[in-house]
Amino acid sequence: MGRREQLSRFAHNLAKDPLSLSDPAAFLFHLRGVGGVGKSTLLRRWREAARQAGAVTALVDDSDVPGVLQALTELARQLAEQAGPLKGFDKAVERYRREQEAATEPAPVEGGASPSSRIATQAGLAAASVIPGAGPVVSLVDREAAAQQLDRLRAAGRGRRSRDSDLAGVSRAFVEELCELSEVYPWVVLFFDTWEQTGRYLDDWLPGVLQDESGPLPANVIVVLAGRDKLADRQWGALRSQVNDESLEAFTEAETRELLAMRGVSQADVAEAVWQMSKGLPLYVELLALTRPTTIGQINQSTDAVDTVVERFVQWINDPHQRETVLACALATQLNEDIFSAVVPPEARALWAWLCGQPFVSGHGDFKRYHAIVRASMVRWQRTRSPQSWTVSHQRLADAHAAWRADAEQDLAENKRWGNSRWRQHHLAVTYHQLCGRPAAALTQALEQTVHAAEKGTAILRQWIDAFEQAARDTTDPTLLSWADRLRHAAAGNDPALACLTTLLTHGSLAPTARAWAHTYRGRRLYHTNHEEEALTELNRAITTDPHNRHALAYRGDIHRSLSHAEQAFADLNAALALDPTDAWALAVRGIAHHQAGRYELALADLTAALDLDPTDAWALAARGVAHHQAGRYELALADLNAALDLDPTNAWALNTRGETHRQAGRYELALADLNAALDLDPTDAWALTTRGEVHRQAGRYELALVDLNAALALDPTDAWALAARGVAHRQAGRYELALVDLNAALALDPTNAWALAQQRLTRQEAEHPNDSGA
Structure with a gap:
């Protein structure tokens, strides 16, 4: 079936009465095909058809999806542009982000008594x-x-308080918004492009949503996926009967000749050569057509058809500024006008709109990107053609992102940086470009950054692993390829962060400070999974390696507190606070330890000091509320508990204690x-x-x-x-x-x-x- 027929059929379906597609088999479309076959193009045409049929739509691809939260946020942003603010979803995201920001230093919880x-x-x-x-x-x-x-x-x-706490509340809020939209619009259509990449982050989430795990999904919500491969049975087996699977084939010879004719290429022998070289892949047909070949000799046959097509296209560009712009921008994994201006020479900075109009450039929202296959070919060409220029260009991009990262740091406390998506985006770009420009020199620092990424949760860790894999592919550096393989396999297990930290400690030539951080994060991770003794062993190693790691001391103190080892707990917490008296989290943990020991006034002093440093710490507020409660100051307890629950309505500890306080008062x-x-x-x-x-x-x-x-x-x-x-x-x-x-x-x-x-x-x-x- 050709593109016009596929488009017409889908547009016809979308134009029908929503109730006519209430059969579950109609709500999920999966478009499959090899790279360059035109999936992304068709997906965007389908989206336009859906809008013309009165649908509200949103589309994400792998540039939008380093995790479930980011995908949901981007989908919601696009839906809100068409339908107005999604206030319930925005509140759920804000609540979740507050929890995650608070978790930058794991919050203390009451506990310890057997x-x-x-x-x-x-x-x-x-x-x-x-x-x-x-x-x-x-x-x-x-x-x-x-x-x-x-x-x-x-x-x-x-x-x-685990760094990977689930997004069930955000997902439920998103489905509730879809339900409201479905009552206003005949269709709500969600598009997911490059599923071979986006599925790495969403394959464990989206099937659950489609099976109503986040609430009943309305019948007039349609999901469209586009990717290279069949959907995996492990995630999608239960939905197999509900998937409308479409296989997108390459152009037929007739379609290839039709497109060439539209581009002014009418010679039969030239069209035959284009057909043979492109194998009907629409992207390559389009690139070859734009070179306006008039003889077979102009279509340089090669055993590597992809590189030949891209090379022919680049050579066809007569303007040297345009040619240099196309190649220079290929080094960036994603583009906006700022990145464009940083990478091209000053005389080419007026070419942004021209570049965005090229057939291999796509994207929506803030960023554009090259088609992956075209970019890979241009990257290979530049790396082999001029290694020195390759290094200089990547360093220039690394420096630009480092400057933007420094700008993002201006209003961020150090412990809030990793939770800020703008800062993290630039930090990751610096890592990628440094690995590309000087793989050997940048490796140690990149591995250290991966240690910190592992502590921030699976989604962020996978971004760093993706950067390693991209740099390994783009440089073909054997050491990077080996590390990308190790990290990818480690992240495939049940606990990616713990496995990757183990891999980094086992194989990495980490500096002592970085090794101490890896042991620290492993210890905290083991504690969160109720392996206290193993956690203590890791934290002991961290402190032996770096006695000045106050986080390791504070974490070990927290574990001793939870195990009712009061003397060891206070020794560690006091040592941590001696290194940094402004550590709000360590103060709060010590306050909890005092509280467990029945020293309520000392507990209140530490918790108040912690809240003076961070008034938005919902768990410190809850802890102080409990301390007031235990000391019989019920009105003060209620004030703190109310404040804690305003910040985090899902804090069960605060809800329990406030309920107990109301019970005492007969309410x-x-x-x-x-x-x-x-x-x-x-x-x-x-x-x-x-x-x-x-x-x-x-x-x-x-x-x-x-x-x-x-x-x-x-x-x-x-x-x-x-x-x-x-x-x-x-x-x-x-x-x-x-x-x-x-x-x-x-x-x-x-x-x-x-x-x-x-x-x-x-x-x-x-x-x-x-x-x-x-x-």
Whole structure:
């Protein structure tokens, strides 16, 4: 089927009533074909056809997609240009980015107490305990409850603060926006070009969206993919019956001759030569046609048809400025007018519009790019034709990006740079161009930058690996090729960051400082995956290698804190703060350590100092709110918890504590709202279930209380507080035998628990004199 027929059919489908394509098999189109066959061109023509049919559309390719967030943001930007702001999505992205920026220094979380230490905490407070609700002593029981939450919060908090925390909330918000758009427009069409590249970042996300994992997808949302290869069964097998697979073939001989005739090439023998050399690939037919050949001799046959076609096109350009511009700009992986001006000579700077009109240049939004095959050919030509010019040109581009990077740093704190996409883009470009210009000299620094990229998460790490692979292909340098291969294989595993850091430590000739960073990041990564002892080993190596690495000291202090190694924790945290007294994260962690030790005033001092340095740290606010709560300053606690939740509404720790604070004040509906929200985030949070059970019990809803308390005890049967609370709920419901079973079990775990003892005595009295019972 020719291009006109393919275009006509798709445009016809798009023009139909949306309900006519409600069959799931129609919502996903996959356009396949070899490089240069015209997929990108056809995709953009399809997009125009969709718009003419009344659709709202967006298109991304591999220049837009170094990760799911970037792809979603670009799609949303284009949709908003046509349909107005996507406010719900923008809020979700802002919330996610705040979390990621805060994670530049991993935020502290409350934790550290084992089940036995929680019971010991209860015992320490039990001497002053009486029945909850009996006035000021309620706060003591609440401290007891807070102690029981510590272990769960530590594990949950580490997962939430991981650098690769998922984008489920952003993805849900995006699908919700698609649902709203689908009610206004007959079609919403999302195009993904160069899927062989974009799929590396999106193959684990998009199939899930199409299977409604982020919410039901409307029937009039269409997804169109274009790429070289078949869709992989691992990700797409479940959707195979819903994929409309289109294979785009090269031009037929008749189509080739038709295009040549349109370009003024009418000689039969010349058209035959073009057909034989191009093999019908539209891009090459177009390039050869633009050279206006009139004889077969002008079509220089060669065993390397691609390079010959590109060479013929370049030689055809008579203007030397235009010719030099085409070649010079091929060295940049992507182009905008600033990069263009930096790479071409001053006399050629008026040629930007001319370059953008060339058949091998495409792109939308801020950047343009050469077709990958054409660029590869031009890069080979320049590297072999003039190695010296090659080196100078790449250094010029590296210097330009370094200057733009320095400009981006002006308003960025050092620990915020990697989270800034503009700074990161220029930093990556410097790395790529330095590797191309002087591979041997730039390798060590590039490997060190890859160490830092690995710490920032999988998406950013893959950008650096892509840069290594691109530089290796463009230079054919054997050392770069070897490193690209190592890093690519490491990143293919279940934990790309950990595997790449291991590879860098095993094979890399890293300087001591860089090795210390690699051990530091490995340690932090292992801690996030609950391998505390292995994490300590890595951090010990980091500190041995570089005793002045304050991050390694602070991270090791945090692990010791989580393991209740108080002396070692304070030693490390104090050492880290001696190296940098303005380290807000280390201050916050030390505040948490003081809090765990019951030194609330010292905890408040450190947390306040941390917040003076960074008032937007939602976790430090939450921690200070908890410290105020534990010290009985409930209004101050609420102020901090409210501020923390304004910054991060998904902070389950803050929701739990605020719910507990409302419970103490008898504001049961507000308490339930917070606890319900916390349990929506983590339905297996036993402490939140127990607290909600207590809210129901105190409000007289005994059966609902028992549902929550049963669920909490199913998760942790050794939770003495939940057992005692369930015993009280049974007592208040008049089930004295069941009440005594639970209270006896609670006391078996902690014989000194005064509240459980008092409840046991009261239960026996009411069982003997039921007419005298009370709540």
